[in-house]
Amino acid sequence: MQMPKPNAEILARKAEIVARLRQVLPASAVIDDPFETKAYECDALSAYRCPPLAVVLPASTEETAAVLQACHSMGVPVVPRGSGTSLAGGALPTEDSVILGVARLTQVLETDYKNRFITVQAGRTNLSVTGAVETNGFFYAPDPSSQLACAIAGNIAMNSGGAHCLKYGVTTNNLLGVKMVTMGGEIIEIGGAHLDAAGYDLLGLICGSEGQLGVVTEATLRILAKPEGARPVLIGFDSNEVAGACVADIIRAGVLPVAIEFMDRPVIRAAEKFTHAGYPDVEALLIIEVEGSEAEIAEQLGKITKIARRHNPVELRESQSAEESANIWKGRKAAFGAMGQINDYMCLDGTIPVSKLPETLRGITALSKQYGLDVGNVFHAGDGNMHPLILYDANKPGDLEKCEDMGADILKLCVEVGGCLTGEHGVGVEKRELMHSQFGTDDLDIQMAVKDVFDPKWLLNPAKVFPLDASEGRRQ
Amino acid sequence: MTPTSEAELGEMIASAKAPFEIIGGGTRQIGSTEGAPLHTSGLSGIRLYEPEALTLVAQAGTPLAEIESLLAENNQRLPFEPYDLRALQGTTGTPTIGGVVATNASGPRRIQAGACRDSLIGVRFVDGLGRIIKNGGRVMKNVTGYDLVKLLAGSHGTLGVLTEVSFKLLPAPQATATVLVQEAAATSAATMAKAMASPYDVSGAAHVGGVTALRVEGLEGSVAYRGKALASLLGGEVGLFDWVAQRDVQAFAGREGDVWRISVKPSDGPTTAEALRKLGAQDVVFDWAGGLLWMLAPKGTILRPAITAGHATLIRGEGQTFQPEPAPIATLSAALRQKFDPRALLNPKRMG
Numbered sequence: 001m002q003m004p005k006p007n008a009e010i011l012a013r014k015a016e017i018v019a020r021l022r023q024v025l026p027a028s029a030v031i032d033d034p035f036e037t038k039a040y041e042c043d044a045l046s047a048y049r050c051p052p053l054a055v056v057l058p059a060s061t062e063e064t065a066a067v068l069q070a071c072h073s074m075g076v077p078v079v080p081r082g083s084g085t086s087l088a089g090g091a092l093p094t095e096d097s098v099i100l101g102v103a104r105l106t107q108v109l110e111t112d113y114k115n116r117f118i119t120v121q122a123g124r125t126n127l128s129v130t131g132a133v134e135t136n137g138f139f140y141a142p143d144p145s146s147q148l149a150c151a152i153a154g155n156i157a158m159n160s161g162g163a164h165c166l167k168y169g170v171t172t173n174n175l176l177g178v179k180m181v182t183m184g185g186e187i188i189e190i191g192g193a194h195l196d197a198a199g200y201d202l203l204g205l206i207c208g209s210e211g212q213l214g215v216v217t218e219a220t221l222r223i224l225a226k227p228e229g230a231r232p233v234l235i236g237f238d239s240n241e242v243a244g245a246c247v248a249d250i251i252r253a254g255v256l257p258v259a260i261e262f263m264d265r266p267v268i269r270a271a272e273k274f275t276h277a278g279y280p281d282v283e284a285l286l287i288i289e290v291e292g293s294e295a296e297i298a299e300q301l302g303k304i305t306k307i308a309r310r311h312n313p314v315e316l317r318e319s320q321s322a323e324e325s326a327n328i329w330k331g332r333k334a335a336f337g338a339m340g341q342i343n344d345y346m347c348l349d350g351t352i353p354v355s356k357l358p359e360t361l362r363g364i365t366a367l368s369k370q371y372g373l374d375v376g377n378v379f380h381a382g383d384g385n386m387h388p389l390i391l392y393d394a395n396k397p398g399d400l401e402k403c404e405d406m407g408a409d410i411l412k413l414c415v416e417v418g419g420c421l422t423g424e425h426g427v428g429v430e431k432r433e434l435m436h437s438q439f440g441t442d443d444l445d446i447q448m449a450v451k452d453v454f455d456p457k458w459l460l461n462p463a464k465v466f467p468l469d470a471s472e473g474r475r476q
Numbered sequence: 477m478t479p480t481s482e483a484e485l486g487e488m489i490a491s492a493k494a495p496f497e498i499i500g501g502g503t504r505q506i507g508s509t510e511g512a513p514l515h516t517s518g519l520s521g522i523r524l525y526e527p528e529a530l531t532l533v534a535q536a537g538t539p540l541a542e543i544e545s546l547l548a549e550n551n552q553r554l555p556f557e558p559y560d561l562r563a564l565q566g567t568t569g570t571p572t573i574g575g576v577v578a579t580n581a582s583g584p585r586r587i588q589a590g591a592c593r594d595s596l597i598g599v600r601f602v603d604g605l606g607r608i609i610k611n612g613g614r615v616m617k618n619v620t621g622y623d624l625v626k627l628l629a630g631s632h633g634t635l636g637v638l639t640e641v642s643f644k645l646l647p648a649p650q651a652t653a654t655v656l657v658q659e660a661a662a663t664s665a666a667t668m669a670k671a672m673a674s675p676y677d678v679s680g681a682a683h684v685g686g687v688t689a690l691r692v693e694g695l696e697g698s699v700a701y702r703g704k705a706l707a708s709l710l711g712g713e714v715g716l717f718d719w720v721a722q723r724d725v726q727a728f729a730g731r732e733g734d735v736w737r738i739s740v741k742p743s744d745g746p747t748t749a750e751a752l753r754k755l756g757a758q759d760v761v762f763d764w765a766g767g768l769l770w771m772l773a774p775k776g777t778i779l780r781p782a783i784t785a786g787h788a789t790l791i792r793g794e795g796q797t798f799q800p801e802p803a804p805i806a807t808l809s810a811a812l813r814q815k816f817d818p819r820a821l822l823n824p825k826r827m828g
């Protein structure tokens with residue numbers, strides 16, 4: 001992966017730039033000590049690292065505006081950062097950039113149960129949004145596995161999803177409004193407590209724009225009443241195809257669970273070893289969760305298990321208690337961590353049409369043989385969002401490159417069968433160069449024209465999302 | 477003009493010297509425009525339907541009825557309950573799916589299942605330079621590049637001519653029940669808020685003619701359970717309600733006057749309606765738990781001053797159709813439009 005060469009002229013002006021930042025922000029909000037800026041050298045795509053020129057941590061929208069205005073006038077690139085859990089390198093700095101972290105913006109500004117929304121500062125973590133409303137019987141639906149750490153700002157930038165988005169949608173479907181600052185330092189408010197836009201849907205455009213159109217400082221989020229209860233069923237099959245067919249039949253029958261998660265044998269084994277969740281040693285495991293009152297849960301699970309039995313499952317375990325439910329989810333939630341115990345891994349995130357599941361899994365197996373690297377599959381089966389985990393050895397020269405090549409081939413396969421490169425993690429730097437395989441020149445050009453409108457000088461997170469050759473003329 | 481392929485449409489726009497008025501079924505246009513009529517009816521047909529993947533892809537000129545009947549045969553549906561305003565607006569064309577998307581037409585289920593923009597997962601369109609552009613795709617989860625899908629939804633044909641649209645679908649419910657509460661508008665917002673704060677997954681919350689109506693949908697047993705629970709929570713009764721009439725605002729069809737569609741914070745619904753009445757409005761239909769007001773007012777009544785947060789669209793009548801936006805938003809929107817349609821060929825006067 002290439003990053004553009006840092007601008008030598010900016011590097012030479014470091015002292016002057018930092019001094020200017022200290023003029024507009026309190027001293028403690030500007031970090032330029034190389035030992036401290038090192039903490040910001042990467043996000044969760046930790047194979048790539050580069051300490052920034054400086055880090056700023058504004059404590060308000062106004063401070064954010066002041067610092068953006070200053071960087072804009074000095075021509076210094078800015079990389080917004082939430083909690084740094086991006087798996088795509090979205091928050092990866094360049095040497096000549098200033099990291100703008102929203103970690104100090106964590107307040108709840110308003111909760112309104114009558115109108116079912118909460119307004120928070122954007123640095124607040126995903127889980128603590130639900131934390132702020134759950135005693136009143138509400139929750140914030142999008143639930144990325146990283147929800148303990150990741151910030152709403154990052155969720156909005158990446159349009160993050162979660163295990164329960166089959167029913168509740170992803171971030172963009174639960175976002176009502178934002179306050180954000182453009183690279184030029186202008187504060188704008190989009191949306192609010194009412195639904196839908198008067199004119200163009202700028203909110204929909206901002207969500208998923210990977211920190212390239214503005215720095216989000218506040219967000220108004222839809223909160224929902226908690227269901228009476230939820231219960232998963234665990235179903236094991238001796239073939240991926242049959243598991244896939246079972247998912248298709250369930251959806252076809254008109255039952256819409258809140259989650260349908262899929263794990264294959266390598267992941268099941270790793271998760272079992274790591275968590276002792278009691279998973280059977282099978283080829284494919286489904287965790288299907290439904291919600292409602294006890295009677296409603298029974299009604300839905302009745303239908304689901306009846307369909308599943310037609311596919312001769314090796315194991316079918318309906319949770320009977322809160323403890324069993326937690327156990328069933330435990331292994332799935334720890335799956336990435338468990339794979340990480342075995343090896344270094346790279347987590348892919350392509351989406352495919354659900355009907356192409358068996359074909360895609362066969363393709364992935366073939367690529368795994370061809371490259372000689374093992375793969376585990378764990379994903380949201382209801383919506384086709386795959387998460388192949390490619391295992392490699394970071395200490396072995398050439399292994400990372402091999403892994404990246406194989407990852408690229410898997411993602412191209414996802415596109416070929418009618419899907420896309422990324423379902424929820426974003427493009428960042430990781431999939432930037434692959435954008436050519438999903439989009440034509442005009443498709444990319446019009447997206448870049450949108451950035452031209454919000455950030456004409458291309459100073460905000462400029463080296464992300466678009467292939468470097470495509471964005472080169474604009475980044476100059 | 478009626479292009480029959482995307483390529484033909486692209487060439488038509490690339491070589492155009494004068495603006496177009498883009499017409500799907502001609503049933504949902506609001507506000508003025510000018511230009512040679514450009515019909516999308518030649519771009520018709522369902523491209524792909526995978527019930528087990530809950531996805532449908534159709535060309536933009538496909539009649540909505542064709543899509544809805546195919547889905548109904550398979551016990552599925554478009555989640556967002558698109559309205560049909562022909563009776564209200566006195567139009568007679570055949571509504572197309574492209575028109576639904578271009579106007580982001582979303583009915584009562586918007587509060588639970590989202591708007592059209594939330595179910596729309598992909599678009600193909602021809603921009604003002606005649607370029608064929610795709611964004612999104614046919615899969616439910618997709619964050620690859622910027623989300624122009626949302627931007628195109630509700631852009632009223634001003635950013636591009638839609639040629640193909642993709643949706644995620646929902647299973648049709650086995651059963652539906654409505655709980656009715658007889659009450660005045662003033663208290664209805666509180667009733668609807670209470671219902672929405674319950675765990676009963678309400679998929680419609682309306683108030684019209686002294687009746688508050690709350691809908692639940694799903695499996696038989698579940699609907700029976702939730703209907704009863706909701707009725708006892710709210711002190712209402714399970715009864716009959718015409719959700720199609722509600723969706724299509726049939727209450728105002730054939731009645732003289734302007735029709736406004738107003739989106740506000742739900743708890744502001746009744747007070748906003750009261751303020752609008754003082755300005756001359758005659759009648760109101762509440763939807764979206766109080767957050768959507770359909771208002772009937774004598775021709776030319778000026779209502780916008782009473783709306784402090786939210787927005788009002790003039791659906792039927794002469795005047796400023798779209799809510800003027802705050803300066804920074806208006807500037808960004810105008811600049812975007814300039815990028816998508818630099819020669820101002822597509823529905824030029826519409827949307828400001």
Ligand SMILES: Cc1cc2nc3c(=O)[nH]c(=O)nc-3n(C[C@H](O)[C@H](O)[C@H](O)COP(=O)(O)OP(=O)(O)OC[C@H]3O[C@@H](n4cnc5c(N)ncnc54)[C@H](O)[C@@H]3O)c2cc1C
Nearest residue numbers: 082083084085086090144145151154155157160161211216
């Ligand atoms: C173990 C693990 C599990 C994960 N599971 C999931 C999952 O289930 N689903 C999922 O979708 N993702 C998942 N992720 C990915 C990641 O957590 C999400 O992308 C998350 O939304 C990133 O949030 P963050 O606050 O850490 O953002 P960062 O990593 O700090 O930044 C992400 C992007 O947001 C931009 N950004 C940050 N703040 C702002 C701002 N204020 N304004 C504008 N742009 C901004 C950055 O520039 C960057 O492009 C997982 C990650 C890990 C490590």
